[in-house]
Amino acid sequence: MLHQRRAGHRGLEFRDVATVDVARCLRSLLGLNPEEPTPEEVVARNGSPLPLNVAGVDVGPWIAWCLAGLPLFAGQLPPLGEAKATAYRLLTAVAVVRTRGNLSDAACLLGRSRKSIREYLRAFGIYEWAEGLRSNRRPR
Numbered sequence: 001m002l003h004q005r006r007a008g009h010r011g012l013e014f015r016d017v018a019t020v021d022v023a024r025c026l027r028s029l030l031g032l033n034p035e036e037p038t039p040e041e042v043v044a045r046n047g048s049p050l051p052l053n054v055a056g057v058d059v060g061p062w063i064a065w066c067l068a069g070l071p072l073f074a075g076q077l078p079p080l081g082e083a084k085a086t087a088y089r090l091l092t093a094v095a096v097v098r099t100r101g102n103l104s105d106a107a108c109l110l111g112r113s114r115k116s117i118r119e120y121l122r123a124f125g126i127y128e129w130a131e132g133l134r135s136n137r138r139p140r
Helices: 019-029 039-045 059-073 080-098 103-110 114-123 127-136
Strands: 002-007 013-018 053-058
Touching (some): 013 019, 053 059
Antiparallel strands (some): 002 013
């Protein structure tokens, strides 16, 4: 299912992921028939097959994405704004981790300004966390 591809710099872990195996494992973990895709899975493909393998998945953010998304699917579907805010929060945090707290570099990764990244971090209540990453990094 997961094959180590390479360890990235700064502690990032990249893996090749077999999508069919991940789907089977998730279905099994959740008590569903591992061999039978759910109707939502079929619709999500939108008529296109999923790639058999996805190369170079940064596994930390992928796991975080899965966990951050769980509350969005408890009960009724969330408003689209809430789902969007969850995506912004996670992607902003991942960019800050990848750049070890360098907000200019994180902004560049996301195609945003440094000011907007600071505003996102403050709005999400994680600005101090990002500052902690920055103060703990070693000189380049």
